[in-house]
Amino acid sequence: MYRFAAKRLLRFPAIQLAGGSECFRSTGTLGPAISKLSPSFCTSVESPPPTQTPNIPSAGNSSGSRSQQPRAQYQDEQVRVLNASLRHVPRLGWTESAMVAGARDVGVSPSIVGAFPRKEAALVEHFMDECLQKLMDMIDSDEDLNNLIPSDRIAKLVRTRLELQAPYISKWPQALSIQAQPMNVPNSFKQRAMLVDEIWHAAGDEANDIDWYVKRTILGGIYSTTEIYMLTDSSPDFRDTWAFLNGRVRDAFDFKKSIQEAQYLAEAIGAGMGNSVQGFMNSVFKK
The missing domain is CATH 1.10.357 (Tetracycline Repressor; domain 2)
Structure with missing residues (x-):
């Protein structure tokens, strides 16, 4: 039952991103909201601006793209921090200290740990x-x-x-x-x-x-x-x-x-x- 992609996609909560896009977690599990996101699971929940020019290249000229890019980059940093934190768990345990050490390992400010609601x-x-x-x-x-x-x-x-x-x-x-x-x-x-x-x-x-x-x-x-x-x-x-x-x-x-x-x-x-x-x-x- 869980194995079918359609049911898995519909069952998991969506993550609301800046600019009105709704993305489902790509891992297929009910982990934290900082899970990696797959662009193929994203769907627009807002109508495009009425003055949108159809032939403008999408390489960052749109205000929607500019608003989403920092958020996506921030979520990617969160995943990198979690991955790096696991190396410190055998010594520091499942703690905020391990997460701070992981953030330092990947060159991210330790203040990012405060963005995790249930660290x-x-x-x-x-x-x-x-x-x-x-x-x-x-x-x-x-x-x-x-x-x-x-x-x-x-x-x-x-x-x-x-x-x-x-x-x-x-x-x-x-x-x-x-x-x-x-x-x-x-x-x-x-x-x-x-x-x-x-x-x-x-x-x-x-x-x-x-x-x-x-x-x-x-x-x-x-x-x-x-x-x-x-x-x-x-x-x-x-x-x-x-x-x-x-x-x-x-x-x-x-x-x-x-x-x-x-x-x-x-x-x-x-x-x-x-x-x-x-x-x-x-x-x-x-x-």
Whole structure:
């Protein structure tokens, strides 16, 4: 469901730019408003000035172009700052200090950090966006992935995603704490929901009924418990974590039992509460 570009484009909020242009985030996730923008996702929301001359070159002569260019450049600087800040996270944590250090690395005034309304959360969400993009690139390029059975595909993709957190493992409890703050929960939840959906899509899932929700709930639980297990794993290269992950995936892939039982439970709850449960799940996962 999330995989289709049209739904992804319509689901995510637009970013209003100077000059009346509306651009959708190009990363396809619900990260901070400073995500990279793609010109192909921009659409004008204001009529052009009535005196506009049709044959004037567009290389900066228009006042609209002049008003948009500084804003676009500023947003690009924000992305550069976030990318550079990640290098300082293992030492400084998911903090404003790491972002100030990142700004200095790329030659940007540290005052730019004040433009992020949820500073530390913006850094964590940017990292989540970047990890999802890397995972999607791997899915698209790894030809061997299609040769694996679905359970092995899922285990490999969850491991690949969690390995991206390994360099930050000592500071990841702080990231989880930031994600759990009330103002950050909606973005965190939707980022994780999209991650789970991408993994199921790569595993060949085409469900569009109650199984769609059940499968993603199960995988979300596997991902979260493995993520927590990883925080306390002192084995070489997180060997015990991957063994734990493989065991949970094997257990979950007894679909004739686990999914059917979960479906019966969901249907029983739905029967007792009317359509409110289904409406809530639709609003969370499909919007």
